[in-house]
Amino acid sequence: MKKGYIRTVASALVVVGTLALLQRLLVPKYVDGIVEGAFVAEYYKEVKDHDLLFVGDCEVYENFSPAVLWQDFGINSYIRGSAEQYIFQSYYLLEDAFRYERPDVVVFNIQSLQFAEAQSEAYNRMSLEGMKWSPTKVKAIFASMKEGEHFLDYLFPILRYHTRWSQLEPTDVEYLFHAKPVSFNGYYMRVDAKPAENVPTGKPLADYSFGDNAWKYLDKMVELCEKEKVQLVLIKAPSLYPYWYPQWEEQVERYAREKGLPYLNFLELQEETGIDYRTDTYDGGLHMNLSGAEKLSRWLGEWLVEHTGLTDRRGEEDLSARWEEKLSAYEAEKRRQYEFYGIETGN
């Protein structure tokens, strides 16, 4: 009897152990190539006392640099963004962040209003998988799943990635138990430049109004921030493409007016921010490179100090020490990339 009992327990342990290990092995690590998939999980390693949180898609995590906000203004910020992060995912990532901390200001990029439903399973994966398990994550998954997706595949990612064993790479073993930091407070750095040329204008759409589901989550975000007494700021990053239609702009402006929210459209602030589309983008106008992101961050920092009363925290010892470390990693990555892309720097 006792022997049978031990045997059962031992077998169960072997099964659970091997499955857990296999799952860790098979889940993508996002350490090179598409690193965006690792961003959401990185947040949890932070000491969570940020003054400012960004939420949104690539238009936040490639366009604003928290390092500059710290260096120049003493603002401690973090970006909760991932590739094509849909508005409902942004909402739940914010709700998730509020489980840990209460920032003074939240900046949300409204680009994702155009998608009322998830468009791609792969992007769902990158935005959701990194989240820690909580009721918020469950809600986020159910809000995101496309037809044919299953909650079970999120609960046990091995079911989703079961065929990856034929594509494993050394990094899958190297980062089996720990992740490699790939962002700088959620910022994805690129130093190379590719001028914006011949940016196509948008094709006419049949219907310019944003979907009900998208509005619903923007409403929820506004309510959440009101409830938590957090200042919400809406922005539109200066990406030339995908095309931002005037009809869209109108709707957002009206909404911001109605709700009494500040709304900054960086497409219209080119002169003020000093963005030069010949040198400040690395992919022809879709995303900013380091130079562009630092320009935007400087302008935004000034605006924030002036309009939201964020204060300089550079006097705080612990925080400064933490940032010291982060800044040296930031500078090191800069140097590495300048070298990699063969770019001469003035300093």
Add this chain to the structure above:
Amino acid sequence: MEELLEILRDMHPDVDFETEEHLIDNGILDSLDIVSLISEISENFDVTITAKDILPENFNSAQALYELVRRLEDEG
């Protein structure tokens, strides 16, 4: 009985019908054989074997088949 064995031997000369007791289970008689067999029996005996009588236990041996024929003759 002898008449019945005659019919059976005519169909499968290589089978010893006096001892074989698993004509159906061993796949010696297939459905086509059974139908020809039934038509032979109705020619030679005055009985009609219908679909409901076609059960393995009635066709597994010559003896069983003979008993079926006798039973049907009685009922007739």
Add this chain to the structure above:
Amino acid sequence: MLFTSYAFLGFAAGLLLLYYLLPRRCQQPLLLGASCLFYLAAGPKYILYILFTALTVWFTGVRMGRNTQKAAAYLKEHKEELGKEEKKAYREGQKRVRRRWLAGCLVLNIGVLAVVKYTNFFLANLNGLLTAAGRTGQLSFFALALPMGISFYTFQAVGYLVDVYRGTVEAEEGPFRFLLFVSFFPQLIQGPISRFGDLSQTLYAPHAFDGRQVSFGLQRMLWGYFKKLVVADRLLAAVMTIVGDVGAYQGAYAVVGMLFYTVQLYADFTGGIDVTIGLAQALGITVKENFERPYFSKSLKEYWRRWHISMCSWFRDYLFYPLSTSKAMQRFTKFTRKNLGDKVGRRLPVYVSSFVVWFSTGLWHGASWNFIVWGLLNYAVLMASEELEPLYAKFHARFSVEGRLWYRLLQVGRTFALVCVLNIFDCYATLGETVQAIGSVFTVHNWGVLWDGSLLKLGLAGLDYGILTGGCFLMLGVSLIQRSGSVRERIGRRPYWVRFILWYGLFLAVLLMGAYGVGYDASQFIYNRF
């Protein structure tokens, strides 16, 4: 709810848990509830069809059963007074009453099946005839969706009805018990077509938890999932590619398509039946085997005794025998014998009956000429080999090859090849394409594609071929071992850790090599909705 969906696995697990935790008197209602739930999941309105069949057949069965009892009681009571002739007349009279019940119920149920399954096929053919006759008007089709498993449960119910009529089983008095027989969910999607006499023996009995039965059942399910997910669904993409474009894939491709489809069909269908029988076994219920290593058959005739046994025996017992022993057929036999001589006269009725059976078998598989031609080709081959029987006998007598291993392998290979060719008829969209594909084997000489890497462009990578080869060898090995008894019992006699590694290994193989999830469509089992 597909067998390969998470929903089904959760459903089965939940059911098993409740089944053995609740008091035993709850098991039967639980099974019925589960079956209804399973059916409702496929579309709520379809349940009306199965309820209709269950209700009408149950009611008719009860009426026929009561009539039989009444007749027996009457004869017993009046044993002394009635003469032999009177008794016979009475029996015949009562039989006529039962026959009327039977006929009415058969017309109703086969009628429903015919209408939902064949109306549009009939209309399409009618349209063809009208066009040929020079008419321009076309009849429009009906949007009739096929209720899940209708071909299977209708046949199962009809089989029961005939059994009651013949007196081989007693009528089931309980309507809910009968509904459970018709709707027993593990076999609802793709059979087997169980007989009441077999299934009722374990279906209604209370089942105590039997660890051995439950684990054997789960093991069998796992093996079924391996065949289905690792082999069949992996092949699906390639088969679809080949049969989807007959113009592009000819010659060698057609041969590859036939081979792949035959392997896929086997893995898919026997895998699905493994899941069915395994789940039933875990519930303590015995469902009869539907396959007996069919691809080891030495002739097509033998193949049809070992492939889809429940369907074949259904057609044999409920169509072939009644037809070939019917009064009309007997008169026909007498007539042909008199006019065409003994030899031919004896065969003709059998051939006529067989023709009807194979035509129906084809039609049962699907409302299209593909299937009808497939059925009739089977018929043609079977009858031809029947005619050639004496020739074979002479050959075997002359050369002592029979029973030798190489000769047996040759026979098995020949039968397998034959089955490959016949099966492809239910694959291509039209008969014309099928003929074109088979013809191209002789006219298009592109055998180079077999080794120049073209096969890697069918949706299968090199690794997939490796997995498929391994899977096929495993299936072959299991079948070889199975000839001398149950594989699970054999494994069951091994030490614990050996068993653990084997079964956990199989589980991991399904988990890691199964063609499921994103990127793979949850392909329906091929036999679904026939």
